Amino acid sequence: MRKFLLYIMGVISxxxxxxxxxxxxxxxxxxxxERLEHATEETxxxxxxxxxxxxxxxxxxxxxxxxxxxxxxxFKDGKADVALDLADDPTDITHSSYDVxxxxxxxxxxxxxxxxxxxxxxxxxxxxxxxxxxxxxxxKISNDTIxxxxxxxxxxxxxxxxxxxxxWKKYLEDISGIESEMFTSYQLTEDGNVEGILTxxxxxxxxxxxxxxxxxxxxxxxxxxxxxxLPDSWKSDAHTFVLPDGKYSMVASDVAAGKMVSLxxxxxxxxxxxKIGTSIKMNDAAQSVTEKVKMANTFTYSTDADWxxxxxxxxxxxxxxxxxxxxxxxxATVKVKNENGEDEMTVCQMEYAKDISGTYVLQYYDADGxxxxxxxxxxxxxxxxxxxxxxxxxxxxxxxLKWNAETNSFDWNSFQYMGKxxxxxxxxxLYTDSYWSAVSDKYTYSAPVAYDDENGTxxxxxxxxxxxxxxxxVYVMACAANPPAxxxxxxxxxxxxxxxxxxxxxxGASAASFTAKARGSQQVKVHxxxxxxxxxxxxxxxxxxx
Numbered sequence: 001m002r003k004f005l006l007y008i009m010g011v012i013s014x015x016x017x018x019x020x021x022x023x024x025x026x027x028x029x030x031x032x033x034e035r036l037e038h039a040t041e042e043t044x045x046x047x048x049x050x051x052x053x054x055x056x057x058x059x060x061x062x063x064x065x066x067x068x069x070x071x072x073x074x075f076k077d078g079k080a081d082v083a084l085d086l087a088d089d090p091t092d093i094t095h096s097s098y099d100v101x102x103x104x105x106x107x108x109x110x111x112x113x114x115x116x117x118x119x120x121x122x123x124x125x126x127x128x129x130x131x132x133x134x135x136x137x138x139x140k141i142s143n144d145t146i147x148x149x150x151x152x153x154x155x156x157x158x159x160x161x162x163x164x165x166x167x168w169k170k171y172l173e174d175i176s177g178i179e180s181e182m183f184t185s186y187q188l189t190e191d192g193n194v195e196g197i198l199t200x201x202x203x204x205x206x207x208x209x210x211x212x213x214x215x216x217x218x219x220x221x222x223x224x225x226x227x228x229x230l231p232d233s234w235k236s237d238a239h240t241f242v243l244p245d246g247k248y249s250m251v252a253s254d255v256a257a258g259k260m261v262s263l264x265x266x267x268x269x270x271x272x273x274x275k276i277g278t279s280i281k282m283n284d285a286a287q288s289v290t291e292k293v294k295m296a297n298t299f300t301y302s303t304d305a306d307w308x309x310x311x312x313x314x315x316x317x318x319x320x321x322x323x324x325x326x327x328x329x330x331x332a333t334v335k336v337k338n339e340n341g342e343d344e345m346t347v348c349q350m351e352y353a354k355d356i357s358g359t360y361v362l363q364y365y366d367a368d369g370x371x372x373x374x375x376x377x378x379x380x381x382x383x384x385x386x387x388x389x390x391x392x393x394x395x396x397x398x399x400x401l402k403w404n405a406e407t408n409s410f411d412w413n414s415f416q417y418m419g420k421x422x423x424x425x426x427x428x429x430l431y432t433d434s435y436w437s438a439v440s441d442k443y444t445y446s447a448p449v450a451y452d453d454e455n456g457t458x459x460x461x462x463x464x465x466x467x468x469x470x471x472x473x474v475y476v477m478a479c480a481a482n483p484p485a486x487x488x489x490x491x492x493x494x495x496x497x498x499x500x501x502x503x504x505x506x507x508g509a510s511a512a513s514f515t516a517k518a519r520g521s522q523q524v525k526v527h528x529x530x531x532x533x534x535x536x537x538x539x540x541x542x543x544x545x546x
Contacts, residue, residue, distance in 0.1 A: 036102050043106040043138055044099075046146070047075040047159075052166040054146075057222045057229055059155040060120055061131035064233045067205030068220035070175060071116065072168050073159070083168055084116040085223065090172035106138040108148065121152070133157075156232045174225035178243060182228075183294075184271060186250070186263035188236075197266050227253075236261070248295060267298060269336040269343035276317070280347045281408055284324035284354060292316050298338055305332030308347055324349045327507070329356070329408075329451040348408055348449075353380040355457070356403065356449060359505045361526050362388055365534040367496040373526065378403075378504075386410070392476060392495050395419070397426050409448040410459050410502060412474070415441040417482060421494055424478040429490075432469040438487050445471050447502060455530055457504035462532075473498045499532040 047054070053074030060066035072083040080098040083090065096114030101107050110117045120132025133150030136157065140147040146159040162171070179202055188195045188209070196211035200221070207230070208218045222229045227242040227250050238252030238261040252261035276291040296317040301310040307322040307330070324330055329350035336343055350356065362374045376388050383403040390397045397418040402411045414437035418426040430437040430445055437443040443466055447459035464471040476495040484490065503526050 036105065039138075040100050040102050040106045043108070043141060043146075044075075046141060046143065047100070047108070048077070049143075050074070050161045052162040052164055053081070053168075054159040054161055055171075055224075057158045057160070058133075059150075059157055059220045059222075059231050060153070061155075061220070062153050064153075064155055064220050064231055066131045066220060068222040068229075068231070069205060070222050070224070072162070072171065073117075080110060080114065080117070082110075082114055082116045083172060084119070085172050085175045087116070090169045090176075093168075100138075103137070107135055107151070108138060109135045171225055175223045178225065178227060179223050181243065182223075183248070183265040183267065184274070185266040185268075187266040188261070189264055190236075190238075190261050191259060198263065265295060266340065267295060267338060268340045269299065269338070272296070272299060272317070272336050273343070273345060276345075278345045280319050280345070281406075282319075282321055282347070282349045284349060284351045286321065286323040288318055288320040290316050290318040300337050301334055302337070303332045303334045303347075305330075305347075307349075308332045308334075310334065319347055321347065321349055324355075327355065328457050329449055331451055350408060350449065352383055352403055352405065356504075358457075358507070361503045361505060362390070362500070363503060363526060363528060363531060364497045364500040367493075369534045371531075372497075390418070390476065390495070390497075392421065392426075395421050395426075397421065397476060397494075399428055404446065407446065407448060409446040409463070410461075412445045412447075412461065413441060414443040414445075415439060415483075418476065421478055424480065424491060424494075425482040425484075426494060427477050427479050427484065429475040429477045430464070430466065430471050431473040431475055432466050432471055434469055435466040436475075437466060439484055443471070445474065447500070450530075452530075455503070455528055456506065458528065458530060459502045460530060460532065461500040474500065499534055501528060501531050503528050 053072055056071035056073050057068065058071055059068045070085040072085075074081045075098060078097055078099065080096055081093050082096070083093050094115040094117070096110055096117065097112040098108065098110050101109055114134075118132070118134050120130040121134050122132075123129055131153060133152045133155070135151040136148035137151060138146060139149050139156070144161040148157045148159065149155070150157060182200060182202070185197055185199045187197055194212065196209055199208045199210075201207070205220055205222070206218055207221050208216060210216050217235070219230055219234050221231075224240075227240070229241075230236075230239045232239070237259075238255050240252065240254045241250035241263055242253045243250045248265050250263040255261050272293055275293045280289055280291075282289060293312075293316055295314060296312040297314055299312065299317075301312060301317065303310065307324070309320045311318045311320070319334075329348065331349075332347045334345050334347060336345060357378050357380050359375060359377055362376065364372055366372050372391070374389050374391055376386070378386050386401040386403065388399045388401050390399060399412060399418055400416055402413070403409075404411045412428070414428060414430045416428050418428055420426070430443050444464050445461050446463040447461040448463065449457065449459045451457050461471075461474075474497040475493045476497070478491045478494050479489045480491055481489045505526075
């Protein structure tokens with residue numbers, strides 16, 4: 001082995017001091033060509049000597065501009081078996097040939113197509129790639145570690161010998177387990193001094209570091225079965241961090257004796273919300289809901305609602321509610337706070353038949369900014385098809401709403417046939433400031449139900465997007481065909497609805513104040529303080545005038 005290391009040292013010397021090659025005979029018993037030949041053969045022997053293969057810490061993008069991943073590679077008889085930690089199936093192994101060829105030094109190449117190893121190097125339709133390599137210069141080698149450099153990206157990467165009898169499936173599952181245990185943000189502490197905050201993005205496998213002077217830099221990272229690894233570009237002596245069993249902080253394993261570098265969870269209320277959402281939903285029965293949140297007891301949880309209590313421990317937070325017998329939905333605001341900030345979430349308690357069904361007023365602004373109203377019923381048996389009449393001129397059109405029990409909201413789907421308007425067919429088209437749903441029925445505009453003492457039970461249409469832009473209007477469109485084959489069948493809008501709200505009338509009000517004949521057209525006096533303001537948005541399209 002010592003002889004082999006001398007060969008490699010000689011080859012690396014060639015990389016740095018090519019101008020001195022004519023003096024080879026004075027320094028070595030063999031020529032540069034002979035040393036390169038031996039180094040190439042010895043590299044292949046080392047690669048194939050590992051019966052379990054190697055963990056390949058791999059970085060994408062020129063000069064580390066993309067993410068990191070881990071391959072498992074086994075070399076045998078010129079063939080390579082490859083697995084990838086990003087693959088959905090940890091047992092999905094791809095196969096190809098490999099070789100170690102000569103250039104200015106040994107070069108590891110996967111010289112026939114391998115689905116995983118060539119995955120990031122495959123050209124896209126525009127000729128670009130995802131920033132991958134499949135040829136690597138050997139920079140430094142030992143029996144257990146081989147340092148490589150991507151021939152395309154220039155990134156330094158590493159092969160680490162796997163222990164005998166390593167189970168690849170378990171190895172990759174352990175990587176996944178570490179990733180699921182990681183927090184989003186950590187505080188970097190060196191010998192007791194806070195140096196900055198690291199924020200990990202598991203989707204891109206990149207980490208953003210904001211140092212104590214508020215300078216920001218980003219790096220790729222690889223996940224290991226015991227922690228994480230940061231590349232050579234990371235400006236710290238600590239690159240390898242290990243998560244001890246039962247602990248939340250990761251500790252650097254590659255720093256000098258006596259030095260302590262750690263990554264300690266940096267938690268804000270947003271951490272809790274990412275785990276459990278910003279709203280807990282319950283039915284009206286007395287109950288407790290427990291959500292798993294590591295280090296939940298590092299936060300305080302407070303609410304003014306006397307029907308709700310909240311407790312937390314190191315692993316979870318529990319919301320306990322008394323029975324709701326008030327006859328309407330109830331919503332508690334919960335303040336979540338720790339030393340790094342505070343924010344709010346809600347706990348909702350309601351049941352469709354008991355608290356939601358009843359008579360509602362649809363209230364909205366028309367295209368001129370005038371408030372329009374229509375009355376309709378929400379009953380226990382029409383949750384999947386709630387008929388909501390909309391008066392347009394002398395015609396009454398109909399939209400169908402659906403109760404969404406998962407989100408406690410009324411959902412309004414795009415591109416519904418709403419009825420005839422003279423010789424035209426009316427359809428609902430959802431709009432943002434820049435986009436529309438056109439002839440697609442795949443978009444939804446939602447109105448989450450809320451309650452307060454001043455307004456009672458109500459729902460404001462406020463959730464839904466097209467091309468990541470919020471929906472804020474519904475056009476009632478006159479169409480020449482049923483269904484319209486394309487937007488060329490749109491002949492103009494009949495109405496523009498915005499600031500759309502549903503307000504439940506108090507029990508008994510419908511029987512006392514409204515007749516069946518008036519439903520769908522009667523204007524109702526409703527004092528509703530939460531109605532969104534009217535915005536004179538630019539009108540998209542023309543109004544149909546007959």
